[in-house]
Amino acid sequence: MIGVIKGIAVYFWSVWGALVGLFLFVTLWETGHAVYGDFILPAPADAFARLVGFIRDGSAISAASDTAIRAIGGFAVSGLIGSLVGVMAGLSMTAARAVRPVVTVLLGIPPIAWIVLALLWFGPTGMTPMFTVIVTSIPITFAGAVEGTRTLDRELEDMARIFRASRLRIFVDVHLPHILSYLFPAWITALGMAWKVAVMAELLATSDGIGARMATARVNLDTAATMAWIVAVVGLLLAVEYLVLEPLKRRTETWRRRPAGQGSSAQMRRM
Amino acid sequence: MLAWKSVSVSRMGQEIFSDISLEIGQGKIVSLVGPSGCGKTTLLMIAAGLIDADSGSLECDFRNPAMVFQEPRLLPWKRAGDNMAFGLAARGQRRADFQHRIGALAVTLGLDLRDLDKYPHELSGGMRQRVALGRALVIEPDLLLLDEPFSALDVGLRQELQDLMVRQISDRGLTAVFITHDLIEAARISDVIVVMDRHPRGIVYQHQMSGTPGCRAERDIFNEVGDLLAVPVVARAFGAQDTDRL
Numbered sequence: 001m002i003g004v005i006k007g008i009a010v011y012f013w014s015v016w017g018a019l020v021g022l023f024l025f026v027t028l029w030e031t032g033h034a035v036y037g038d039f040i041l042p043a044p045a046d047a048f049a050r051l052v053g054f055i056r057d058g059s060a061i062s063a064a065s066d067t068a069i070r071a072i073g074g075f076a077v078s079g080l081i082g083s084l085v086g087v088m089a090g091l092s093m094t095a096a097r098a099v100r101p102v103v104t105v106l107l108g109i110p111p112i113a114w115i116v117l118a119l120l121w122f123g124p125t126g127m128t129p130m131f132t133v134i135v136t137s138i139p140i141t142f143a144g145a146v147e148g149t150r151t152l153d154r155e156l157e158d159m160a161r162i163f164r165a166s167r168l169r170i171f172v173d174v175h176l177p178h179i180l181s182y183l184f185p186a187w188i189t190a191l192g193m194a195w196k197v198a199v200m201a202e203l204l205a206t207s208d209g210i211g212a213r214m215a216t217a218r219v220n221l222d223t224a225a226t227m228a229w230i231v232a233v234v235g236l237l238l239a240v241e242y243l244v245l246e247p248l249k250r251r252t253e254t255w256r257r258r259p260a261g262q263g264s265s266a267q268m269r270r271m
Numbered sequence: 272m273l274a275w276k277s278v279s280v281s282r283m284g285q286e287i288f289s290d291i292s293l294e295i296g297q298g299k300i301v302s303l304v305g306p307s308g309c310g311k312t313t314l315l316m317i318a319a320g321l322i323d324a325d326s327g328s329l330e331c332d333f334r335n336p337a338m339v340f341q342e343p344r345l346l347p348w349k350r351a352g353d354n355m356a357f358g359l360a361a362r363g364q365r366r367a368d369f370q371h372r373i374g375a376l377a378v379t380l381g382l383d384l385r386d387l388d389k390y391p392h393e394l395s396g397g398m399r400q401r402v403a404l405g406r407a408l409v410i411e412p413d414l415l416l417l418d419e420p421f422s423a424l425d426v427g428l429r430q431e432l433q434d435l436m437v438r439q440i441s442d443r444g445l446t447a448v449f450i451t452h453d454l455i456e457a458a459r460i461s462d463v464i465v466v467m468d469r470h471p472r473g474i475v476y477q478h479q480m481s482g483t484p485g486c487r488a489e490r491d492i493f494n495e496v497g498d499l500l501a502v503p504v505v506a507r508a509f510g511a512q513d514t515d516r517l
């Protein structure tokens with residue numbers, strides 16, 4: 001009973017903390033607006049009003065769905081390829097030696113260079129942002145998969161073999177949960193990057209999507225619209241992470257040790 | 272019968288032992304004792320089929336061996352009950368069929384039924400060892416291989432789990448090979464004590480205990496260990512650096 005009350009108190013405290021943080025942020029923004037004026041930093045209220053306007057006339061939905069398809073589609077492809085190749089590289093020394101330099105090169109090339117290349121290859125189409133997202137996030141998911149596979153526990157595998165587990169069961173029950181615990185953080189990082197890269201590529205390469213709308217806003221010197229689109233991107237990113245990835249992660253990782261000296265992990269994550 | 276026949280093994284180019292032979296009869300509890308690094312774990316791993324011998328052969332009549340490791344080796348992402356059922360699930364048995372057996376065995380091992388729903392990190396060290404022991408016993412093995420399963424536990428709990436194990440072994444008529452650092456422990460629970468050493472490498476002495484495991488008086492145990500330590504090769508195996516372990 002006391003535990004439940006304490007839990008509720010901790011929950012409200014964490015929500016309250018998050019609200020304070022948000023409030024502080026908006027206050028800073030408002031102060032900046034008061035100092036620098038409408039052109040440099042429009043008032044938060046103006047930016048939100050513009051966003052509501054975009055949502056009303058339908059342009060926010062169409063731009064956001066274009067960007068979302070590119071970011072999430074590219075993320076899905078890179079997640080699949082990076083994870084699979086990473087697991088194979090982790091399992092085989094030879095594969096690791098063959099793939100590692102490729103990944104190092106991929107990591108070394110800045111996203112902007114990929115955008116230029118993609119523009120030359122695909123022109124101003126949706127493929128340009130999608131391709132850029134794929135090549136920039138593959139190294140991240142690859143690294144997570146390699147790390148997870150290389151740290152597999154031989155002792156647990158021996159245990160499973162003694163109890164006559166089949167290869168399939170060893171993979172599903174012993175290896176996969178371990179690899180997933182490395183892959184999830186990598187996927188979340190890759191997804192966060194996918195949005196930023198998609199918007200950046202759109203800004204330079206396409207005529208639709210949130211990035212393109214920001215480019216238009218810049219041409220029109222419309223700072224309020226730019227801020228409105230930034231709020232839209234951040235909102236989308238938070239929605240995908242907290243509505244899709246976090247619940248998935250929480251479901252698959254209930255077995256994790258909770259951080260010492262803190263409330264339950266669920267409460268920490270609700271912050 | 273379980274028999275190692277002139278087995279030689281080396282790992283990473285270093286010879287661990289050569290030409291070791293040992294035979295373990297049906298229904299016997301055999302203790303392997305000896306200083307650290309003399310190859311006890313390696314010998315057990317060969318019996319379990321986890322290491323291949325370079326030469327020699329292993330003869331094993333047992334169809335259904337189970338092993339308890341020095342560490343519990345539970346899957347951290349599975350609840351205690353599912354960990355205990357790992358061997359059964361691996362044999363393709365369905366949950367509904369073994370649920371009852373797991374519960375009954377857990378109670379025998381002194382676990383609370385609610386503990387079965389906990390993840391390993393939510394259990395104490397002793398509870399984890401009980402789960403590991405349960406995982407081995409629930410598949411109804413005919414051969415039990417135990418690698419210092421209780422060495423991480425405090426004395427009281429250790430003795431409690433030893434007694435529990437000996438009772439399970441004799442109730443079920445199992446054959447067991449049991450590694451320990453502790454001669455007293457070996458004398459308390461086994462039929463035969465096998466002493467290994469590092470210099471010279473290999474098995475240096477075998478001792479047949481009198482009486483029945485688990486039913487010996489403390490005084491008899493101490494007397495017999497005293498006699499055993501009077502044998503020069505045994506005294507050398509448990510030389511100066513190991514007296515603290517006795």
Ligand SMILES: Nc1ncnc2c1ncn2[C@@H]1O[C@H](COP(=O)(O)OP(=O)(O)OP(=O)(O)O)[C@@H](O)[C@H]1O
Nearest residue numbers: 282283287305306307308309310311312313314452
């Ligand atoms: N994975 C390994 N690779 C190479 N050498 C090993 C490996 N495991 C053990 N050895 C070597 O084999 C020898 C015997 O090891 P083993 O684990 O069988 O000893 P032990 O008698 O079980 O010792 P302890 O009582 O400390 O557990 C040691 O000299 C050790 O260095």
Ligand SMILES: [Mg+2]
Nearest residue numbers: 311312313418
């Ligand atoms: Mg050992």
